[in-house]
Each structure stands twice: as C-alpha cells, then as structure tokens.
Amino acid sequence: MHVDELDAAERQLWDSFRQGTVVDVRDGTSSAESAIRADVIGALLLGARADPTPGDRPALRLTGARITGSLDLRFAEIAVPVVLADCHFDEVPLLQGAKARELALPGSFLPGLAADTAQIDGRLVLSRCHLTGPLVLNRAQIHGDLDLRDTVITAPEAEAISAVHVTIGGDTLCTNLAVRGGFRISGGSIDGEFDLEGAFLSNPGGHALDAYHVQISEDFTFHPGFRAEGRIILSGATVSAAIGFCGAVLNNAGDVALEAVDVRVARNFDLGRGLAVEGGIKLDGSHIGTQLSFRDASLTHPDATALSLRLVQARETDLRTRRPIDGAVDARNAQLGTLYDTPDTWPAELRLAETTYDALASPLPAAERLDWLRRGTDGYLPQPYEQLATAYRRLGHEDEARTVLLARQRHRRVTLPAHIRAWGYVQDATVGYGYRPLRAGLWLMALLACGAVAFAAHPPAPLEAGKAPPFNAVFYTLDLLIPVITFGQEEAFAPRGVGQWLAYGLIAAGWILATTVTAGISRAISRQ
Template sequence: MRLNELNAHERRLWDAYPQGRPVEAPDASGAQGAPHDPAAPDRTIRSEVVAALLLGANDAGGPGDRPALRLTGARITGLLDLRFTEITAPVVLTDCRFDEAPLLKGARTRELAMTGCTLPGLVADTAQIDARLTLTRCRLTGPLVLSRTQINGDLDLRHTKITFPDGEAISAVHAQVGGDALCTDLAVEGTFRLSGAAVDGEFDLAGASLHAPGRHALDAYHVRVAEDFTCHPGFSAEGRLILSGATVGAAIGFCGARLSNTGDVALEAVDVTVARNFDLGLGLTVDGAVKLDGTRVGTELSLRDAELTHPGGTALSLRAVQARETDLRTRRPVDGTVDARGAHLGTLHDDRDTWPADLRLTDTTYDTLATPLPATDRIRWIRRSPGGYLPQPYEQLAAAYRRLGHDDEARTVLLAKQRHRRAGLPAHTRLWGHVQDAAVGYGYRPLRAGLWLLALLACGALYFALHTPAPLDPGKAPPFNTVFYTLDLLVPIVTFGQEPAFAPRGPGQWLSYTLIASGWILATTVTAGVSRALSRQ
C-alpha cells in the first residue's frame, strides 16, 4: 500500500501504529472532544489499511516500541478480512462502525477489544486469542460466530446487544474460554448457542436478556463451567433454556430471574452436575415447565420463594434428582404437577401451605424432614399423588419419623398404608381387613386387643354370674367361676377346666359361641398384625 493513497486519518493511524499510540478520528472541525459520529465521511478508514497494518505493512518501530492498533470514532469501510492470519499486535477499537462484518476465521491474535462499536456481525470461529476478547457496549445486527474459538483470557460481552432473530445470534459451539465469560446486561435477540463450550472461570449472565420466542433462547448443552453459572439478578429469557449435561464447578443461580416459554419447557437442566448449590428461588418466576431430571446437586437444590406456572402439565420435574438438601417452599403452590419420582432429596424443607395439588412421590427418598408435622398432615401430603395404592411413599415417611424418634407417628403412617391398600382389595378381603383394623389396627394398635378382651370378659363374666350354666356332671364338676369360665371361652387352646364342665342353655349358649369366635378372631388378628409390624422394623 502506498502512503500517498492514505487519507489524513489513515496516515495518522499508520504513523501511530508502531508505537501503539491511540488515534481518535476528530469531527469536521478538528475538535478531539466532540461526540463521535462514525458515519461522518471525514472519519472514514478503509479496512484494507487496517488489515495491512495488522499484517506488518508498517514495521518502522524502533527498539522498545510495542505496536498496537488503538482507534476511536472511525467508520471502517469495506470488508476486513483477516482469515487464517497471525496478528501480533493488540487491537483496541472504541466507538467505531463497520460497514461489513469482520472476518477472523482461523486467525490468531494477541487481544481484540471493542467498546461501543457497531457491527453487522463478527465471524471469528476457530480463531485463537492469546488474551481477552472484549465486545462491550457494542451493537451487532448480525451473528457473533465464535465456534471452536480459543480465548485464553476473558470473554467480555457486557452491555452489548446482538440482534439476529431468525437464527443463532451467538454461536460459540465448543468454544474455550480460559477466563470468565462476562455477559452482564447482554441483550440477545435470537439463539445464544454454546453447546460443548468450556469456561475456566465464571459464567455471569446477571441482568442479561435472551429473546427467542418458541425456540431455544440459550443452548448450553454439555457446557463446562469451572466456577459459578450466574443468571441473577435481573436475568430474563423468552424461549427454552437448555443446560442439560452441563458440569458446574461451583453453583448455579437463577434468583430473581424471569423465564417464559408458555406451554412448553422453560428450563431444561437434565443430568446436570453442580458441585454446590442449584438456586432456583428468591423471586424466580417461571411461565412454563422446569425439568431437572437426573441432576446431581452437591449441597442444596432450592426453589424457595419461586413461582412456577405450567397448568395442565408437569411444572416441576425432579425425577432421579440427587441433592443433600432440597427446599420446596415456593411462594405459592406450584400451578401444575410436581414429579419427584425416584429422587433423593436429602433434608427436605417444605410448607403445607404451598404443597402442590398434584405431587408424585413414587420411589422418592429423603433423609429427614426439616418440618416433620403430625402424621395425619403428612399422610395427606403423600396422598396427593393420583392413581392407586403404592406402598413406598408410606414406608419412606414412616422411616423418616423413626429416624426422628417419632415411633407413634411412624405407626400411624403404616396404619394409613394398610387402609389405603385395603381400598383396592376384593370385598371379602376388605371385610377381613376391617376386622383387623378394628381389632388391633393391623398390628400398629396392639392395645386395642387388650381392650377388646377386657370388654368381652366383663360382658361374659357379668352374664354368667347372673345366669350360671348347669354342670354336665354335678358329681365331678369343679366349683363354677364366672371369670375363668369366660376366659376358657375367650382364650383358644389354653383351658382352665371350666368350659368342658358346664353347659349353658338358651341365650347363654349363643353368648358362649360368640365369645369363642371372638377369641379366635382376636388371636388371629393379633398374630397377623404383630407379624406384619415386626417385619417392618
């Protein structure tokens, strides 16, 4: 490139480059401090001049000079094509405007920093950036392509707006970021896709807005984040968020976020591994389903003070989730089904005022209940599952009460289990179940047998005291004892010698039959009930 072909701004940039001096394109009056208007004709710098400098066209620097391209307020015309090149100097652009999307595919550069710039896109897939990539307060009207890009420092997209509503506004598939991914107050219209990407620091989306109605707003499938994945406060998304298969070395947070994907899944975080907390509470609002199946949480999974709305469907799916502690104290009852089948919830926090109407607890386990509540309330809790009788929720609840030392509550739960089971049995089996329930509470109310025995003994003794039966053989019969005669009738197998020696007549004979039958029923129910109770210890 010939120097006499350069305009005034291009020549100033050319001369400043070897020493890395900043160049500010002045307005028409030459005032350095005037507001920038990159579209003004006198601010024009051709892209081929920029490319020539970055590729070594001006090597006039002396010893100790550090070349850098530092440009403010210019309009860069034409296509800046730096594909598969090596750029040895930092590039720092402020308030510049590009007519065409720069191409850096496969390029290697030290540092690329743009602040307040306007671009129709940026294509830098498979590029290598030795330091940071900064696009702060920029406006992109086309896609930002960073697929398989390697950034050894931070990726900084703070306060930037990227608009590409018909496709992937940001494509960072398998990108690698050696520092933090800083996306505070980022606004994206279109899909933000970074499936398979790796971030060695934190991923900060606080205050960001992702807008892709009916499509994927964020596709972070199998992403790996070494520190926190933060989407609070002020984060909002319209469309589906996908975190499935992600691995997060610290915590995931959506406190105060707003997620919307009406009638479909708003947050899909299946098989996620998070080392510490997964926080979906403290003001989170979700219009759509939250799906966390198979996710493993190192400490606490929290939905405290969250609002979830997905009427007619599964609003919260926790199937096979594993957590050391789970907080389900939502701001109000979840509008939709909560499915926790097969989950291990550790210490479970909940509030009966916000229990969902449809709660699936089949094969759900928990170590303890932070708020045990009376067994009658907890029985209503597990009975919120639709469908027929399932024994495991009762057994799990009883085990939790036993661990707390509440054995009476545990027996109440197991009694309710038998009553629920009885409702689905044939009529004759249900009848025998009612007898066992009335007699000994299926073995969980053993004192009832003693009360029945005392009541029957009192009735029989009183009657036979007033209506003494005649002896079968007056010469050999022992003296009549009304109490032991009644016991002889009531207690099977054991005999006191009274019942074979006397023969009641009329009503007494029918009473004796009733006492004998009652004794056998009591003995049978006590045996069955005690065996059942012991088998569950």
C-alpha cells in the same frame, strides 16, 4: 499499500501504529473524514509496517471511525493488540481461523462478527457493542475473558450467538447482555465464571440459551435481573461451583422453560429468592453437591408438570416456594437429602414413588403428612409410606410412624378383592393391622365383661353334678375367649339356649382376636 494513497485519518493511524497510540477520529471531523478503509487496517495488521525500530510497541488503537469495506483477516496471524472502540463497521469482520494477541471492539456497531476457530491469546472484548447480525465463535479459543457486557445482538431468525465448542480461558461476562435470537454455547468450556446477571435473552418458541454439555469451572450466574423468553437448556452441564437463578424471570409458557437434565453442580443450585417461571422446570438426573432450593420461587405450568425432579440427588432440597406450585411436581426416584417444605405451599399433585429423603426439616403430625402423600396420582404405592415412617423413626416418633404404616394398610385395602377387604376391616377394627395392639386388649376386656355379666346372671348347668368345680363367670368367659389357655371351666359346664349361642360367639371372637393379633404382630415386627 502506498502511504501516498492514504487520507489524513488513515495516515494518522498509519503513523501511530508503531507506538500503539490511540487515534480518535471523532474530534471535529465529519463522518466522511472519519472513515477508515478496512484494507488499511488489514494491511497494518498483516505486517505492512513490520520494520520495527528499538523502542517500538506496535498496536492498533482506533476510536470513533467508520470502517468501510470488508475487514478480512481470515487465517491471519495478528501479532499486535487490536482496539477498535466506538467504531462503525459497514461489513461483517471476517476472523475465521485468525490468531491474535487481543481483540477489543468496545462500543462498536457491527452487522455481525465471524470468528470461527479463531485463537485469541488474551481477551475478546465486545462490551457495549450493537450487532445486527450473528456473533459466530464456533470452536474459537479465547485464552482470556469473553466480555459481552451491555451488548445488544439482534438476529431473530438465526443463532444470534453461536459459540459451539468454544474454549474460554477466563470469565464469560454477559452482564446486561440483550440478545434477540438464539444463544448457543453447547459443548463450550469456560475456565472461569459465566455471568448473565441482568441479561435479557429472547427467542420465543426456540432456545433462548443452549448451554448443553457446557463445562464451567466457577459460578454460573443468572441473578439478579436475568430474563428469558424461550427455553433455557443446561442439560449435561458440569459446574464446579454453583448455579444461581435468584430473582430471574423465565417465560416459556406451555412448554419447558428450564431444561437442566443430568447437570452436575458441585455446590448449590439456587432456583429461589424471587425466581418467577412461566413453563416447566426439568432437572431429571441432576446431581447437586449441597442444596437445591426453590425457596420463595413462583412456578406456573398449569395442567402439566411444573417441576420434574426425577432421579435428582441433593444433600438438601428446599421446596418452600412463595405460593403452591401451579402444576404437578414429579419427584419419583429422587434422593432429596434433608427436605424443607411447608403445608401451605404443597402442590396439588405430588408424585413421590421411590423418592427418598434423609430427614424432614418440618416433620409435622402424621395426619398432615398423610395429606401430603395422598397428593400422588399413581394409586397405591407402599414405598412413600415406608419412607415417611422411616423418617419419623429417625426422629424417635414411633407413634407417628405407626400411624403412617396403618394408613398404608388402609390404602392398600381399597385395591383388594371384596372378601380380602372384609378381613382387612376386621384386622383394622380389632388391632389396627397390628399397629394398634391395645385395641385387642380393649376388645378382650369388653367381651370379658359382657360374658361375665351374662353368665353370672344365668350360670350354665354343670355337665356332671357333684364333680364340677365351683362356677366362676369371669374364668368361664376367659376359657371361651382364649383358644389355648384353659382354666377348667369350659369343660365342666354346658350352657343352654341363649347362653349357648353367647358361648359360640365368644369362642369365635376369641379365635378372630387371636388370628388378627398374630397377623398384626407378625406384620409390625417385619415392618411391612
């Protein structure tokens, strides 16, 4: 390209290149006068002025220009910093496979940007930009920050941002980013934080953000002010610090709003403090290093699973939501650590099969906790009762633990055949399945009193006159009630009529008491 082919603005840019001074073509010029051909920029970046002199610090810094034509830098090696601020591009810049030191396009208008497999030694700055087409960064390598703060990208029928397997050596800054269309960064690696504070991602019916298997070395932040329409996908992500959705608004009504299956988080996964979700949250198989929190969150997914925590592992789990979750909570096979909850926010449907927890921060009386267990819809399952009883025992609340285990036996009873249920009712009434042993003593005292009074009023006749010991109504009744021990009264006297039937009844009652006490004690000892 010859210098005499350049207009005034282009010549000014050409002359400033060696020293890297800023050329602002907005001052006192018309839109036509501020136009810079993309070919001129390309020529400079590809070495048209590669005859440096001592003291040169070449860079291309242009502000306020309209860039006409196609800026084609595919597979080019750009050895100087490039800053094109507040510029308007007529065509999509092509940077596929390019190698650059640093690229900044702050405040610019672009019909898109194609930078697949590009390598940038420093930052890629696209802050305050307006893109009316896709931003493509698939397999790009950015050694500094990716800056998308206050940027608007509109590509509703495509991937508005496609950054599959991108590598970013610094932070990914997306504060107040607005995207209409999909944002895909699956398989990406970010050696810094991923900040989406105040961002708005809209792709109804599709994925608003697909961060499948992304790796982030610092925080993954969606709060405060983050909003999304469509599904947020974090499944398989590894975050070396924390994930936060405090104050975010997720809307994917009728479907899953947040899919975070098999996520690994070193610290907190905070889904509380004002989070509002229309749609389901699915965290199955995720491992949280410290606390999983839903405190003060609002979750709505009626007639479906609003919160799935299957196989989740966390040191602490806080389920103190702002109001009861509208939809089912599925925590089957989860390990919840210390569990925080309150009765006024318990969901109507709660699945706790094989769920474990180390402690209940609010143990509550057993009667209230049993209402919590009964919210399951899987029928009789022994493990939730055993887990709750274990939690009470760890707190030293043995009476509450026995109440829970008694409730377990009563729940089990309704699943049994009629003849076994009948025996269960007897065990329940007599000794509370072994968890109420004092009942046996009360029954024994009541039967003893009845028998002693009856036989004292109508003593039985001796079997052999003159040889029988003196009759004692109390010990005679004890002889009838206690199957093993004998006081010599039963063998010496023979009641007649009503007394005989009373004796038979006391003998039967004694055997029933003995059998139920034995079964109950055996069950209690084995803690079944």
